[in-house]
Amino acid sequence: MTDISDLPEESGPAGGWGSLKGIAHIYGESWASPGALDTLRRQNKPGGFMCASCAFPKPANYHPFEFCENGAKATLWDLTSSRCTPAFWEDHSVAELRGWSDHDLESTGRLTAPLRYDAATDRYAEIGWDEAFAGIADVLRGIEPDEAVFYASGHAGLEASYLYGLLARLHGTNNLPQSSNMCHETTSVGLKKVIGASVGTVIWEDLEATDCYFFFGQNPGSNSPRFLHPLKEAKDRGAKIVTFNPVREQGLISFVNPQNLSDMVTGRETIISDQYHQLKAGGDIAAILGLCKVVIEADDRAQAEGLPRVLDVDFIAEHTTGMDAFIAHARSVPWPEIEAACGLTEAALRDAGQVYIEAERVIGVYGMGLTQHTHGSLNIAMLVNLLLLRGNIGRLGAGCCPVRGHSNVQGQRTVGIAEKTSLIPMDRLRALYDFEPPQKDGMNIVEAVEGLFEGKVKAFLCLGGNLLRAVPDQGRMEEAWPKQELTVMISTKLNRSHLFPGKAAYILPCLSRTERDSQTGGDQVVSVEDSFSMIHGSVGNRKPASDQLMSELAIVAGIAKALLPPHPKRDWEGWTGDYARVRDLIEATYPDDFKGFNQRLFEPGGFYRGIPAHDRIWETESGKAVVTTPDRLTSLGYDEQAGRYSLLTMRSNDQFNTTIYGYSDRFRGIEGTRDVLLMNEADIAEAGLAKGDVMALVTDTEDGHPRRLGGLALIPFDLPRGTVGSYYPECNVLVPIDHHDTLSKTPAYKSVPVRVERDGG
Incomplete structure (x- = not known):
């Protein structure tokens, strides 16, 4: 048991002045737009906007400031005054930008116009929205529906997510993996x-x-x-x-x-x-x-x-x-x-x-x-x-x-972003939209990446996120990703996934949740589900970063209108104009979870959609909670051996998922860098190493695919012997795609078999 008094002095407590300094630093770096502080005041409160960071619940009896350091950073990062306009590409090629850090890419600011990749110049160029939608539809019509993957990051609201799932199924596929495939x-x-x-x-x-x-x-x-x-x-x-x-x-x-x-x-x-x-x-x-x-x-x-x-x-x-x-x-x-x-x-x-x-x-x-x-x-x-x-x-x-980590990752699953057909009320979709939904299970993320490596996946549409950076086997991904016929990224900022464009590649810039979403029916509300299965309405009130931005829902509907034949039961135009109509559709599809959806949207603390196990109703095969007898004592998928360590990938205090706000991990006393290897002091001595040595990690597998990450400064750190640590997503290059949970196929990022060596040794 750790003695609390042994904590390194430089770490300090959570919260306190360190938290406020962290927020102030991001405020200064992002040059957040005027009104950002008012947005923070409304954050996670009834009638305000729901944080785009984690999915922690929003209490009915809220604090004066109902946001944390990470939530404030996410909001200020969204509300930056910096802009990544089409003119940016006059000075920068895609090949050049591959040498930039994740932090520097996002620091270019908010994307302002739809873009299409031009292979001849190795740059993105501005394109009109209708032309982008038509180009995407043309490629999708030229491949089989199951050769396309519709991925969602966990950010988009319930309304856009519901229509995204509908779009994929009307197109003919259940390939709807989501960021929860990689975490929960x-x-x-x-x-x-x-x-x-x-x-x-x-x-x-x-x-x-x-x-x-x-x-x-x-x-x-x-x-x-x-x-x-x-x-x-x-x-x-x-x-x-x-x-x-x-x-x-x-x-x-x-x-x-x-x-x-x-x-x-x-x-x-x-x-x-x-x-x-x-x-x-x-x-x-x-x-x-x-x-x-x-x-x-x-x-x-x-x-x-x-x-x-x-x-x-x-x-x-x-x-x-x-x-x-x-x-x-x-x-x-x-x-x-x-x-x-x-x-x-x-x-x-x-x-x-x-x-x-x-x-x-x-x-x-x-x-x-x-x-x-x-x-x-x-x-x-x-x-x-x-x-x-x-x-x-x-x-x-x-x-x-x-x-849960992402703001609406749980809610997206609730409204149909799921690859398993058993989770979807196909009979209701059939009746509501007059089509025969595809009956074959789709691909999860691991299967989609494996399909990409095998050439079976030919198109990826990404509703948010930085997928190429988030998944395992990043080196192999960077080779395979550009071979696709189509890559579509719905994004707010530039990220590494944009830098490996497919044969046809589009960046479609969207509103952030903080911004006013004005449609023909007036200003719109979106909704999210938190970790406690509570549904909340969210209202953005900031001026959009560009008058060319579209909402996530409008982008989904735009692709659908270009791709699918008209049908009287599929009113994409009307749904875009009034999101309340989409909430009515969600209620019709999931009546037990969303009864009175529009009327309950702004209940303080959210409205509870109900979880049977909370009331001791066990929806298992036996009708009871199942007690499991374990067949092993370790969750590792490999044996412990001399010289083999278990790599634990971790996030710093200055990041959210793949978004790197800065280079301060104050709780661990690491400043100015992310290129570190944390290791038990006794393990360092036993290996004949010393603090500050420049090290490399090598994945300890024999599958024919070498994986290595170098340039890591060795830091003695309080970890159990045999366990080493370094940062996600940089370490994703070390994680094999087949290294995952046996039941869910969630990548095993918290225990990767590695060996350590001096860089270049």
Whole structure:
């Protein structure tokens, strides 16, 4: 267990003046447009706009400033006064820009006009919207529907996302992968298998009532800082927080509330984690099994001594299946095997297990530290096992809480951005739009990338995002991506995916969520779904960066009108003019989730679409929650060997997904660079290395595709032995496309087998 006092002095607490300085730095660098501060004032409040950063819920009883450091950075980055106009391409070729950093590409500012790639000059040139739509349609009509992929990043609102899914299916394909394929698809598949729901079971009221959190592989300090407020409130009322993470993340160690004047003046910190356990990468299965073993042994003693049971036996009997086999397995696994697999001691796990036993209401929180492993689905099943032992799902103050990264990534799945036909009400689509929907499952991201490598995928349309940078096997992607017949990027800013254009390539600039969306029917509202399955309306009020920008919905409709034959039941023009009509269509397609959609759009805190498992309704094959007996103790997909390390890819304090705001990772004491390799000091000594050595990482696989990333400064860092760390997305070049969760195919970014060597050695 980590002693909190050992934290490096330069890291400092989450929140506080460091957070305000981080926001001020981005404000100065982006030269945000006038009115940006007013936009921040409206952020995440009823009648305002919903943050385009993470999907953390928006409370009904909001703070004066209901945004965090990351949310403010995202908003200021969107509202930059810099513009990337067509004139930019007079001075810069695509080949030249490939040498630019991700940060510098986005710093060119907001895109202002639709662009088409000209191979003769190696530059993009302005094109009219109608000509762009016609060109895209011409290429799509020349290939088979299943040779095209319609990808969505998680940013677009529910309305545009619904029509995007409809467009793909009317065209004849279910190739609708989404950014959740790369982060929380393990949740969608893994949770669905064991509790019958593909999302978490917690709502805001549960946060207010819980007396214990168990965190696994989630970092609120950098990824969802608004979570720190309910964590502080929980600590103030005496709740316990126990954390399992290979990396000591400052947001789970201490926090200074930037909205509390007294705390800011005095520097008074709230200590967040009562216990912090640095387990090995891939050690969660063993660690959670150890916690379960502690609970089961305590129950065995209680029975022997005639004391009240520790297990919730009534809940287990009524609501679960498979518990007896799991309990027998937990009893049989020796403690030394558990310790070896997770890197924690029996004593540490007993300390944590005792906190769980003494808590009345427990919420299990997790992030991509659980999902992005070869056996990430088993990680999630094990966390569910732990919660089920004491009935900690489906009652106030308890539940399973995956924290989603992108603002509407969960909502897009809800309204049809999904490659699996079983998730889509095809009968309703058939009746509403008078067509026969395609019945074959589409491709997820891994399958689409593999199809690209094999030449089976010939077109990619991207509704937002920076896909080429976000996916694994980046080197192979950069070779394969330009071979496509068509690449279409719906974007707000320049990014690396634009720099490897297909034979026909278009950049279509769209409004940001902060901007006024004016259509023929007046100013429009969009909607999003947060991590707690709450639906929120979002209203932009800033002047658009260019009068040539179109909304995401209008762009989708423009492509549809050019590609598909007219039909009286497909009123793309009318839907573009009035988004309320699209919300009526969503309600007609998903009546249980969206009853009264337009009328409920601005309910404070959002309106709840309902999750059956929250009410102990288990939509599984057995009608009960499934307890899983693990067949392994590690989530790694490879053996531990001498000289082989597990690479943990991580995000800095100054980034959101592939967007790099700057070069300050203050929580880790890293400034001015992202080209670093973090390594345990004992591992450095054993390997004969020294701080500051320039290193390379080499993927330790034998699939015929060498993967290497060099130029990394070696930094001693508090990581478990055998685990090394470096930044995402730079490290994506090291991740093989077939290195993914066995059930969901989510790339295993959190445990990649690598070897380290001196750069050039």
